[in-house]
Amino acid sequence: MAATKRKRRGGLAVPAKRPRKNGKDARPPAKPRDKAEEAEEEDRNRIPGPVCKGKWKNKERILIFSSRGINFRTRHLMQDLRMLMPHSKADTKMDRKDKLFVINEVCEMKNCNKCIYFEAKKKQDLYMWLSNSPHGPSAKFLVQNIHTLAELKMTGNCLKGSRPLLSFDPAFDESPHYALLKELLIQIFSTPRYHPKSQPFVDHVFTFTVLDNRIWFRNFQIIEEDAALVEIGPRFVLNLIKIFQGSFGGPTLYENPHYQSPNMHRRVIRSITAAKYKEKQQVKEAQKLRKKEPKTILPHDPTADVFVTPAEEKPIEIQWVKPEPKVDLKARKKRVYKRQRKMKQKFSTKKCLPECIIRLLDLKVI
Secondary structure, three states: OOOEEOOOOOOOOEEOOOOOOOOOOOOOOOOHHHHHHHHHHHHHHOOOOOOOOOOOOOOOOEEEEEEOOOOHHHHHHHHHHHHHOOOEEEOOOEOOOOOOOHHHHHHHHOOOOEEEEEEEEOOOEEEEEEEEOOOOOEEEEEEEEEEOHHHHOOOOOOOOOEEEEEEEOHHHHOOHHHHHHHHHHHHHHOOOOOOOOOEEEEEEEEEEEEEOOEEEEEEEEEOOOOOOEEEOOOEEEEEEEEEEEEOOEEEEEEEOOOOOOHHHHHHHHHHHHHHHHHHHHHHHHHHHHHHHOOOOOOOOOHHHHOOOOOOOOOOOOOOOOOOOOOOOHHHHHHHHHHHHHHHHHHHHHHHHOOHHHHHHHHHOOO
16 A cells, blocks of 8 residues: 555545655666676676585594793794694693693594694704504604794795695605504695695695605695696604604604614714814823923934035134224213203202202202
8 A cells, every 4th residue: 555644634645755766766677687697797706615525524633732832933833734734723832740641631622633742842852742642653753954934935835725745755665663654644644635624726745755764844836837846845854763552652662773862962062072172182282291301312324424515624813912892882872861861850950949059059068
């Protein structure tokens, strides 16, 4: 029904006036075809998000955190790993007094089945634990030669959240302890397929190389034009210490015989420098003793005088007259200067004294 307007004095209802239409508003009603075309254009211009066509089956979650007392470089390395691994989770720093078995409970609370734990000691040594929580196994490494993303400033780049390829050295298949580490690294560093936070692209490679009884980690970008590799970072070296059967403890499965602790390494360096200093001091003492020793007189060699020609003998002259004494000019000058100095002093004292005393001095009474 149309809206009606009543008069104040009870008359018939008058229909309300319709609002005037401007020229701008006077347009024909939109057709359903035009709306459909506009919606299609908007869909074309819109950037599609990652579409998950499959089912997320691999529910690996990694807990990455550290102990208290780490330096800035370790903190940046930890943030780089979290950025490269979209299936990772973070937690607050753990106190050093707490035992490592507590980490299994933290993983259970965070719903994580793998853990990367950075342990700092003496504010200069960094240890990394890779563990399969809560049943194990776990491995302890000494982290060396750390270079973070911000520090390297490489030209390469990769999409955040993309899935990496894992490349392993052939040495991982030769020995059993490296084979165990390979499986542990695959489960930790590989991003699960169809993970909600991951992107459906593969544009970088994680390489694990065995050299000098250490594992070298590098991250490379895959360039689409010629499939070349450009390093992105971060990079670090893992020196294996031990492999345990349980998570953060338990029976030892393997112990690295080539491992040298950082304290022992620093001790060896100090001993080498001390040995160099001691050697220098011994050389100085030996030189002093040689100077004090009497010189050894070798016996006369008669063959040394074969080619010596005797000098001409000059007649001996005897002087019968005493030579005249030499005149010392310097002493004579000193005497003259001394006499002049005394005269000056005499005249200066006469000026200061009264006239009566000066007369007596002239008469040599005083």
